[in-house]
Amino acid sequence: MRTAYLFVFAQAHQDFRLPEILSIAELHGFTITFPKEGQDPSRPFVVLELEEEHHARLLARRCILIKAVYEFYAQGSTYEEVHEANRRNRHLWSRYIENTSFKFMVSAHNHTIPQWRQREVIESFSYMDFMGRIDMKDPEIVIGCFEEYPNRSGTTRAKDEGDGEFIQVWFGRLIEEGSARPLIKKFDVKKRAYYGNTSMEAEISLFMANQSLASPGKLVYDPFMGTGSMAYTTAHFGAQVFGSDIDGRQMRGKGDQPGIVRAASQYGVSARILDLCTFDITHNPWRCGELFDAIITDPPYGVRAGAKRLGRKKHRPDLTPSTPASVRDPDMPYIPPTKPYELAELARDLVLLSRYLLKPRGRLVFFLPTVTDEYQEVDVQTMLCEGMEVIANSLQDFGSWGRRLVTIRKTTLERYPAPTFDARLPAPNGSEDVAAHVPAHQDFRRRYFEGFRKVVDDESNK
Amino acid sequence: MVRLITHNLLACHVRGCNSNNFPLQFQDVQIGLREAEFNPDFLRGFLPKIEWNALVGAARQLGDTSLPEEQPSMLDDDFLKTLHHVLLEIHVEEGAMVCPNCKHVYPISNGIPNMLLAEHEIG
Ligand SMILES: C[S@@+](CC[C@H](N)C(=O)[O-])C[C@H]1O[C@@H](n2cnc3c(N)ncnc32)[C@H](O)[C@@H]1O
Numbered sequence A: 001m002r003t004a005y006l007f008v009f010a011q012a013h014q015d016f017r018l019p020e021i022l023s024i025a026e027l028h029g030f031t032i033t034f035p036k037e038g039q040d041p042s043r044p045f046v047v048l049e050l051e052e053e054h055h056a057r058l059l060a061r062r063c064i065l066i067k068a069v070y071e072f073y074a075q076g077s078t079y080e081e082v083h084e085a086n087r088r089n090r091h092l093w094s095r096y097i098e099n100t101s102f103k104f105m106v107s108a109h110n111h112t113i114p115q116w117r118q119r120e121v122i123e124s125f126s127y128m129d130f131m132g133r134i135d136m137k138d139p140e141i142v143i144g145c146f147e148e149y150p151n152r153s154g155t156t157r158a159k160d161e162g163d164g165e166f167i168q169v170w171f172g173r174l175i176e177e178g179s180a181r182p183l184i185k186k187f188d189v190k191k192r193a194y195y196g197n198t199s200m201e202a203e204i205s206l207f208m209a210n211q212s213l214a215s216p217g218k219l220v221y222d223p224f225m226g227t228g229s230m231a232y233t234t235a236h237f238g239a240q241v242f243g244s245d246i247d248g249r250q251m252r253g254k255g256d257q258p259g260i261v262r263a264a265s266q267y268g269v270s271a272r273i274l275d276l277c278t279f280d281i282t283h284n285p286w287r288c289g290e291l292f293d294a295i296i297t298d299p300p301y302g303v304r305a306g307a308k309r310l311g312r313k314k315h316r317p318d319l320t321p322s323t324p325a326s327v328r329d330p331d332m333p334y335i336p337p338t339k340p341y342e343l344a345e346l347a348r349d350l351v352l353l354s355r356y357l358l359k360p361r362g363r364l365v366f367f368l369p370t371v372t373d374e375y376q377e378v379d380v381q382t383m384l385c386e387g388m389e390v391i392a393n394s395l396q397d398f399g400s401w402g403r404r405l406v407t408i409r410k411t412t413l414e415r416y417p418a419p420t421f422d423a424r425l426p427a428p429n430g431s432e433d434v435a436a437h438v439p440a441h442q443d444f445r446r447r448y449f450e451g452f453r454k455v456v457d458d459e460s461n462k
Numbered sequence B: 001m002v003r004l005i006t007h008n009l010l011a012c013h014v015r016g017c018n019s020n021n022f023p024l025q026f027q028d029v030q031i032g033l034r035e036a037e038f039n040p041d042f043l044r045g046f047l048p049k050i051e052w053n054a055l056v057g058a059a060r061q062l063g064d065t066s067l068p069e070e071q072p073s074m075l076d077d078d079f080l081k082t083l084h085h086v087l088l089e090i091h092v093e094e095g096a097m098v099c100p101n102c103k104h105v106y107p108i109s110n111g112i113p114n115m116l117l118a119e120h121e122i123g
């Protein structure tokens, strides 16, 4: 028998909520069902069904976007509806009537309820007849009642105006407050011993670690390691992390001890940073595949850290081998010439490389920047290959552009050879339509600097 | 850093260098020992990926002779602890790794190996 739980989500990254709880459920091997049709997951209150209360606690302890989980008693667009539903669910709360200390909380989303009406709301539940002591400090149970109001930000209102004009009321018993959200502070980039201008904000790094199913015993790889933002959160959840970057200075910073090791020590996870290597992902030294449980990365998309790869823009056969310069820089015994790396090409290479390097059922978690107006579902399809399946695709919206956090699962048991990284369009995937489609992330860097003007036809196919 | 688990996974990738390009040979190394968390499940899961002879050879090159010549079929706790130490607790901080075939030198500085290739090596 499944029980319904009321999830209260933080007001951020709405598109990321369901992927996150589904990932953590998969990590712990349980399932979530969606009892109500047409629930809008962008609203902060969502009712979901679980087999055990313990599962609700596991989610509350790990999901960054969960504020709290309640056992669900009732909801309604009026208090009459709420009370009626709550009376029907008496069997859920009758055991607390006799002798349980409690606290009753009334609050609102997008609104502040005046004190006098909070009391009125509490009194309207008096038919529940709780005989236990009211205990504001250390109650045995907390009962919560939430009024959900539409977002009216930007409008000015007199105090208490619109009070009572809620969309919905939600009612239940607190199971557990979300305890993962405070990690956002812990991993605050500005308080980190080492960071750079490519560092990923803490909340997203935590969220990505959850999408990667990071946990003890897992091996995770970031092939565009930079300053290592996701390595710290991934290691925090117990996984061991391997990092590489074409530019060793990004991982080292100044000083003898690499910056990434310094930051990892601050979080007590330096032993879980397995190793850091300098190399170009398109010329990599991996001896074999099927090594990693997850690949978690923020590929260079050219806005702050342009994508490069070894090689020159034009082949110049007259050039003699570059001169060793071992004295100059530990990362550059040679002068590595670099040529630009187009984003659509890079995304496809990353998926192919991940299929090679991931264990079966392993996950690739990465960001794909995209032009908001032009994005189409098929864009993500253009970079897929056989055996790799998109399981989540969440938008972080910045207005004219955005980035999509894509989670891909390796579904195949087959062994594929290492990718060759020859520039080849169209994609090896599926139908001709998909192969011929020009995704909105193609040429992203140039278009970013052009301010995403609409591209004229002959331009877009270059 | 540059633990032996990593060393066991890296091969020379100079263009055309496709045989006898593994394991890379350590040269002029400075090593450090640092404790890591013991996770027997991880070790058991990872063992099939390891090239045993390369691991034994690399450990010996660094002065650790605790591993048996032949990979044991019984994975008891004693063995896993030894394996744990060799794979994860020995760090090569300075020196280089050299390809036995083409002699490419991959230098290691502050524990980070430079596996970049030069223009004429990538073709
Ligand atoms: C967006 S940044 C990653 C930032 C990182 N998540 C952090 O927290 O700092 C992209 C990184 O990719 C690296 N990079 C660019 N082209 C590369 C290539 N071909 N192979 C490997 N790394 C590359 C850049 O040096 C840069 O550090």
Ligand SMILES: [Zn+2]
Pocket (backbone or CB within 6 Å): B012, B013, B014, B017, B021, B099, B100, B101, B102, B103, B104
């Ligand atoms: Zn070689």
